[in-house]
Amino acid sequence: MWDFEWTFEVLPDLLGGLWTTVQITVVAYLMALVLGLVISMARRVPIFGSILHFVMEFIRTTPLVMQLVFVFLLAPSTVSGMTVGVLVLGVHYSAYTAEVYRSGIEGVAKGQWEAARALSLPAHRTWGAIVLPQAIRKVIPALGNYLIAMFKDTPLLFAIGVAELLTEAQRVGSADFRMVEAFTLVGFLFLVVSIPSAILIRRLEKRYVAV
Template identity: 50%
Template sequence: MNWNWSVVDEFMPYFWDGVRVTLQATALGSLLSFALGLVWALLLRTPSRFVRWPVGFFVEFIRNTPLLVQLFFLFYVLPEWGVQTSALATGIIGIGLHYSTYTAEVYRAGIEGVPAGQWEAARALSLPRGRTWGAVILPQAIRRVVPALGNYVIALLKDTPMLLGIGVLEMLNQARQFGAQTFQYIEPYTIVGIAFILISYPASLFMRYLERRLVH
């Protein structure tokens, strides 16, 4: 094992660029997954089975197939359909869509966890549908699901290295490029590995704390 600190110094500027892209993909991907997941969860509760079944199939399909292949699909097929986006934008869409199928389950559990009395009370007060959802059900459901959503943000963060498959320069890809140019592989990859632990471990401790605060 020959660790060379001067290589670390050289790699650091690239590393920080990678961190920025990784965090950007994580933040935007999470926001997309939160929004889309809520859409799936609500669509899966509509009375019409002509909506429920296709959405259910779509969600199951996305959840049970690899994110990496979905990224390739978006990256190579979307341009054929005339949609031109950058690699990072494609990556964010792919990762957000993939995780939205997980967050949909979280929302579903959260909505089902709201006591039936709340629905009945909204009904007794003859609140319109929009108000029932917006002012009664969702505020209670979302409070319960925050820690679970947070855990998916951490899982999503750990899946961002897959974006290197479509050429996004996030942390791991920066390390790979650096290695290809300088033939120094030990330091960059080790730093990136440690960086993931340093971000995700405290984040998961924080989620546990949130879980204690918000759920119980």
């Protein structure tokens, strides 16, 4: 039977793990957004773009948990597992956001580029005022989906000892032999964060993409 008294006793520990999970997700996601945009723009440089394409393909086609463990083992002992987790998640998902940005940039009408050249606009004005505002608006739903995907991938950080939500649940559950309650609470807490995030993404989609 479900032990509600035990549930309320361990809930603070699980909420602490959830807070760690949210922090990692937010920082890594912001990193993925910025780095992905830089990569998508840099890939337009012929030679440099080919190298970046190979690196991004390698990242996308290797398991995330393997990347986490590999970088954690190579990192200096002074670097925490949480730092490694943020960096690896950010770089891993930047390989996906870069493709999303690329599709948005390629979706900008050719006439927009030609008009910018005809007006002799500098590169930063062409990108900042013409190309990126149109490209990013189109890819908001895809970028938002990667936020939720990253949030759901954070339990993989257990492999490098990060005390995120799933790790905390395993700890408290195994201590009192209450694994069913512990993992049920994990699922509930993930839904508490994921569902509002999905609703927000849909609203952003309706507001910006449909315009």
